[in-house]
Amino acid sequence: MDRxxxxxxxxxxxxxxxxxxxxxxxxxxxxxxxxxxxxxLENLPRLADVSLLVRILSNHGVDYSIxxxxxxxxxxxxxxxxxxxxxxxxxxxxxxxxxxxxASFWVLAPLLARIGEARxxxxxxxxxxxxxxxxxxMAMERLGASIDIDAGYVVAKAPKxxxxxxxxxxxxxxxxxxxxxxxxxxxxxxxxxxxxxxEPEIGDLAELLVKMGARIRGAGSSVIEIDGxxxxxxxxxxxxxxxxxxxxxxxxxxxxxxxxxxxxACAEHLQAALDALVQAGAQVESTPDGVRxxxxxxxxRPVDIVTAPFPGFPTDLQAQFMALMTRAQGVSRITExxxxxxFMHVQELARFGAHIRLEGDSAxxxxxxxxxxxPVMATDLRASVSLxxxxxxxxxxxxxxxxxxxxxxxxxxxxxxxxxxxxVTRISSGx
Ligand code: UD1
Numbered sequence: 001m002d003r004x005x006x007x008x009x010x011x012x013x014x015x016x017x018x019x020x021x022x023x024x025x026x027x028x029x030x031x032x033x034x035x036x037x038x039x040x041l042e043n044l045p046r047l048a049d050v051s052l053l054v055r056i057l058s059n060h061g062v063d064y065s066i067x068x069x070x071x072x073x074x075x076x077x078x079x080x081x082x083x084x085x086x087x088x089x090x091x092x093x094x095x096x097x098x099x100x101x102x103a104s105f106w107v108l109a110p111l112l113a114r115i116g117e118a119r120x121x122x123x124x125x126x127x128x129x130x131x132x133x134x135x136x137x138m139a140m141e142r143l144g145a146s147i148d149i150d151a152g153y154v155v156a157k158a159p160k161x162x163x164x165x166x167x168x169x170x171x172x173x174x175x176x177x178x179x180x181x182x183x184x185x186x187x188x189x190x191x192x193x194x195x196x197x198x199e200p201e202i203g204d205l206a207e208l209l210v211k212m213g214a215r216i217r218g219a220g221s222s223v224i225e226i227d228g229x230x231x232x233x234x235x236x237x238x239x240x241x242x243x244x245x246x247x248x249x250x251x252x253x254x255x256x257x258x259x260x261x262x263x264x265a266c267a268e269h270l271q272a273a274l275d276a277l278v279q280a281g282a283q284v285e286s287t288p289d290g291v292r293x294x295x296x297x298x299x300x301r302p303v304d305i306v307t308a309p310f311p312g313f314p315t316d317l318q319a320q321f322m323a324l325m326t327r328a329q330g331v332s333r334i335t336e337x338x339x340x341x342x343f344m345h346v347q348e349l350a351r352f353g354a355h356i357r358l359e360g361d362s363a364x365x366x367x368x369x370x371x372x373x374x375p376v377m378a379t380d381l382r383a384s385v386s387l388x389x390x391x392x393x394x395x396x397x398x399x400x401x402x403x404x405x406x407x408x409x410x411x412x413x414x415x416x417x418x419x420x421x422x423x424v425t426r427i428s429s430g431x
Contacts, residue, residue: 002407004400004414006391007423008373011258014420016249018265018290019045019411020078020239023316024201026103027178028208028239029053032062032083033110034182035212037234043078044239048407049101056097056104060111061089078239088115095121095152101408102175105133108156109179112145113186118156122149135173139180142167143187164189164228172197172309177224178205184226185214193224199310200269204240211235243269245410246291247317248385250274251324252417253293254282254300255393260420265291272313273321279303280324302330302367307337319345319386326354327393328367335362345383348376352390352398373398378405385410392422 020043029050032039044050054064067080091111098104098121111118123133137147137154143162148155164187169176177197182205184191196202198220206219212235215227246265253260254277267274267286274284277293281301285292302325307315315338325332326349336342343363346356351374355366373396378384384405391398400406403426406413414424 001401001429002403003427004388004403004406005425005427006373006388006398006400008371008392008394008396008398010392010421010423011256012253012260012392012417012420012422013258015261015263016416016420017074017077017263018241018246021045021201021204021242021244022047022049022409023174023244024204025050025239026053027106027201027205028237029057029083030106030110031182031205031208031212033057033060033085033088033107034114034186035232035234036084036086038082038084039208039212039234040080040082040236042080042236042238044081045078045242045411047409047411048404049103049409052097052101053104056093056107057083057085059090059093059097060107061085061087091115091118093118093120098123105136106175106179106182108136108154109140109183112140112156112158113162113183116157116159116161120154120156122152122154135169135171135176136179139167139176140183143183143191162187162228164191164226166192167194169193169195174199174202177202181205181209181216181219181224181226184228185209185216185232187228189228191226191228193226194222196222196224197309198222200240200243208235208237211237241265241269244314244316244382246270247273247314248320248389248410249416250277250282250284250291250293251317251320252389252392254280254295255324255327255389256422257295257297258420259292259294259296261287261290261292263290267291270314270317272311273317276303276305276313276321280328300324300328300367302328302332304333306335309338315339315342316382318342319383320389322346322356322363322365323349323386323389325365326352326356326367326371326390328365330367332365332367333362334365337361344379345386348379348383348387349390351376352394354390370395372396375399375401378402381405381409385413388413392417
């Protein structure tokens with residue numbers, strides 16, 4: 001298994017190109033199941049999760065081709081892929097694939113909408129109560145599907161097609177909104193989603209669906225109306241920039257000091273996180289080329305944050321912000337309201353010498369003047385990159401194990417950081 005070695009202490013200076021958003025790429029790719037025509041996606045990031053989803057979709061009958069790299073092209077520029085599901089050849093999404101990536105559960109919606117049945121493993125093989133998909137299933141039932149659970153699989157059927165309906169989400173859910181949008185696009189009649197998620201990735205999916213011929217109003221607000229159509233066609237779409245990758249490198253720059261341009265990033269997609277960074281003492285500038293983040297010499301100030309659905313502070317940046325706060329001059333409180341127990345990184349950050357105490361759904365972080373390099377273990381995607389941020393500012397060497405978590409969501413992480421002056425090396429399992 002690969003490891004990443006980081007020798008901390010260097011400020012970050014330079015340009016970091018921001019990749020296409022993983023959390024947009026996945027639903028956009030899944031939407032290709034809705035049509036027998038070709039969906040072309042540009043700026044698709046090169047990530048382990050994207051490759052895994054290609055395997056899952058090809059099981060269902062999606063043909064996939066990827067444009068070759070042009071001469072002189074930046075190795076980190078996104079790829080252009082063409083996906084065509086001329087025919088759905090299999091309606092089962094098996095356990096061994098779905099268990100590795102929760103978002104693959106979302107294939108349920110296009111399969112159901114297009115051919116009236118789907119058999120999809122519950123994600124992670126866990127009971128619905130512990131990793132819930134209840135709201136996704138509620139949405140499909142409201143659209144007229146019958147749902148049964150059989151031996152760890154969700155069996156969904158709508159032999160006469162789906163019918164438009166009012167769907168009220170009791171809690172904001174990104175996945176629930178994605179699946180409802182996809183299914184309602186091909187349902188008969190009008191669907192109204194209430195308390196829909198407003199994340200930019202929802203807007204990106206809606207944009208692709210509209211290009212495919214869907215009739216959608218209000219994406220980006222909490223009420224979305226969809227008039228179903230009988231069929232959808234092909235389309236070409238560019239994946240929006242990754243706001244979580246942007247926020248991660250913004251926090252890394254604030255942590256180490258320096259001056260970094262996050263090329264192609266869109267400030268409005270992560271205003272809450274950028275505001276928190278400014279309060280913490282960084283300077284943030286939105287430019288035509290992207291977002292510039294600087295911290296030159298001044299102290300890191302403590303800032304309290306509470307995670308919330310968009311436009312609030314994103315849960316996917318909570319661990320990274322906590323890493324920054326470990327070096328603040330004072331005490332900060334970081335409250336996690338989206339996912340329970342999303343504090344796996346706390347014990348690993350403590351290995352660098354951070355002082356963090358858990359209190360219910362909050363972490364109380366008492367800033368320390370110095371972090372010390374340490375061997376640490378990545379536990380999940382976002383937690384693992386918080387360890388990278390801590391290591392970049394720590395004295396001496398850190399070794400991060402289990403970096404396959406990083407490869408799921410961060411394209412060319414070590415290359416992007418090294419180019420800005422960080423001392424980061426990947427040690428592959430053979431080396
Ligand atoms: C997506 C993102 C993930 C991000 C999360 C919240 C992708 C691929 N993943 O995940 O990176 O952290 O949004 O911004 O886009 N819930 C239920 N029942 C359900 C579904 C969700 O109770 O049926 C709960 C969840 O446990 C959680 C909350 O709703 O507490 C929000 O989850 P949700 O927005 O659905 O997250 P995902 O779509 O899985």
